[in-house]
Amino acid sequence: MTQVSITVDGTKYTDDVEPRTLLVQHLRQAIGKTGTLVGCDTTNCGACTVHLDGVSVKSCTVLAVQADGHEVLTVEGLADGGELHPVQRAFHESHALQCGYCTPGMIMQSIALLQENPNPTEDEIRNGLEGNLCRCTGYQNIVKAVQQAAGSVAAGTGAAE
Amino acid sequence: MIPAAFDYQAPASVEEALQLLSGGGDTEIKVLAGGQSLLPVLKMRLAAPDLVVDLAKIPGLTGIREDGDRIVVGAMTTHHEVANDPLVAEHLLLLQEAAKTVADPQVRHRGTLGGALVHADPAGDLLAPVLALDAELVISGAAGRRTVPAAEFFQGLFTTAVGEDEILTEIRFPRHTGWGARYEKFTRVVQQWSVVSVAASVRMDGGAIAEAVVALTNMGSTPIRASSVEQALAGCAATAEAVGAAVAGVAEGTSPPADLNGDADYRRQLAVVLARRAVLAAAGVS
Numbered sequence A: 001m002t003q004v005s006i007t008v009d010g011t012k013y014t015d016d017v018e019p020r021t022l023l024v025q026h027l028r029q030a031i032g033k034t035g036t037l038v039g040c041d042t043t044n045c046g047a048c049t050v051h052l053d054g055v056s057v058k059s060c061t062v063l064a065v066q067a068d069g070h071e072v073l074t075v076e077g078l079a080d081g082g083e084l085h086p087v088q089r090a091f092h093e094s095h096a097l098q099c100g101y102c103t104p105g106m107i108m109q110s111i112a113l114l115q116e117n118p119n120p121t122e123d124e125i126r127n128g129l130e131g132n133l134c135r136c137t138g139y140q141n142i143v144k145a146v147q148q149a150a151g152s153v154a155a156g157t158g159a160a161e
Numbered sequence B: 001m002i003p004a005a006f007d008y009q010a011p012a013s014v015e016e017a018l019q020l021l022s023g024g025g026d027t028e029i030k031v032l033a034g035g036q037s038l039l040p041v042l043k044m045r046l047a048a049p050d051l052v053v054d055l056a057k058i059p060g061l062t063g064i065r066e067d068g069d070r071i072v073v074g075a076m077t078t079h080h081e082v083a084n085d086p087l088v089a090e091h092l093l094l095l096q097e098a099a100k101t102v103a104d105p106q107v108r109h110r111g112t113l114g115g116a117l118v119h120a121d122p123a124g125d126l127l128a129p130v131l132a133l134d135a136e137l138v139i140s141g142a143a144g145r146r147t148v149p150a151a152e153f154f155q156g157l158f159t160t161a162v163g164e165d166e167i168l169t170e171i172r173f174p175r176h177t178g179w180g181a182r183y184e185k186f187t188r189v190v191q192q193w194s195v196v197s198v199a200a201s202v203r204m205d206g207g208a209i210a211e212a213v214v215a216l217t218n219m220g221s222t223p224i225r226a227s228s229v230e231q232a233l234a235g236c237a238a239t240a241e242a243v244g245a246a247v248a249g250v251a252e253g254t255s256p257p258a259d260l261n262g263d264a265d266y267r268r269q270l271a272v273v274l275a276r277r278a279v280l281a282a283a284g285v286s
């Protein structure tokens, strides 16, 4: 067992983990952040996307020990009390989901995309989300939601970040 | 999928890491960089090391700097950093173009140049640019540091000059300032590995190509330098006709793989088409 201290959604958690524990497993099973999902487990689908020190990563392909001493933001840390993050709100308003399984990862990657490129073209949005798969929507409304949210993230109206 | 159990160490210096690696004997030890190839391998239990040595806490292995006439990229520099660095954009455009095509943004945030090179997947996108740009790879081992030219670094399928008890620490590139570049990557769907790709960079003089470097991805077990095509391109007019003639033999002598994405003949044909596109785009003709 190895001791790790990871700040998740603003709270520091110290736990003993086996080195082979994946970050997503640690988030879901030890910390109880079940908002972050596992879709494929093979680094393809992006459902497990979280931010590690401010950049998006696939948490099924990071070890919990690699996150020791670092900061993780999950979809559960986005809303400010009852106030949704602008990207969450845009996904809701543009109906950018059907079953919702890809949504936590899509939202986390959309935020990462908008932080790097506050005014993306449609092409840049599609490329920026290439690591996130959706089996339901056909992506149209997801692209719309990111377009709707563009600007608001850059303008700093984001809740937790 | 969860890897088999292993011990984990995150040494604070290259020396400490080398000590751990040499302590081997019968224990299997794996170096961990960004984990974007190693963790999938461990999860699928294609490997089950006893010890994983994480390089992430070693200072000085990341970042991009100038060193005399060289641009030096630390082995632990991520694809994202390479793709967005101004020095790389100015002096190593080909490397930047290729780094942008690797996987997806999340993988590029974690995966490292050193990891991609040591992993040496024949379909990996950074091997051909490193070969074409005449990089030198600096390897640290118990016996000290040695520098290996890219032409001797890639030795076979998933095999490089880096020994089990060694670490790749940096990649040194001669500047290609002002060279045009194009990494022409062919995939069937996004976020896929190259079926075939062609890395090309050219130095223009007036309307003609003065000098060109060209290398191929996934046309064999290692990246391939297209030297005869490079010679044919020197002094060549930047027109579709002249470039098409110069690259016509680009697949000669190669033994490309055959798989569900295409057979060997298909790949040979693809290499010719992509080479023409890559060189013309690098020359600013589209």
Ligand SMILES: Cc1cc2nc3c(=O)[nH]c(=O)nc-3n(C[C@H](O)[C@H](O)[C@H](O)COP(=O)(O)OP(=O)(O)OC[C@H]3O[C@@H](n4cnc5c(N)ncnc54)[C@H](O)[C@@H]3O)c2cc1C
Binding pocket: A042, A043, A044, B030, B031, B032, B033, B034, B035, B036, B037, B038, B039, B040, B055, B075, B076, B101, B102, B103, B104, B107, B110, B111, B112, B113, B114, B115, B116, B117, B118, B119, B123, B124, B125, B126, B162, B166, B167, B168, B169, B191, B192, B193, B194
């Ligand atoms: C979904 C997905 C899609 C991908 N698509 C592409 C693609 O299109 N094109 C492409 O080129 N790549 C692709 N990759 C691979 C990606 O580029 C990896 O980041 C890269 O191959 C490995 O880099 P890493 O830092 O993650 O290395 P790791 O996974 O940590 O290590 C890889 C191997 O190299 C060894 N190693 C790493 N660093 C060192 C070092 N400094 N010294 C000695 N040994 C070392 C490790 O022991 C291990 O054997 C993809 C990966 C995924 C998961």
Ligand code: FES
Binding pocket: A037, A038, A039, A040, A041, A042, A043, A044, A045, A046, A047, A048, A049, A058, A059, A060, A061
């Ligand atoms: S669960 Fe991590 S990428 Fe699919």
Ligand code: FES
Binding pocket: A096, A097, A098, A099, A100, A101, A102, A103, A133, A134, A135, A136, A137
């Ligand atoms: S909404 Fe069902 S997978 Fe995207």
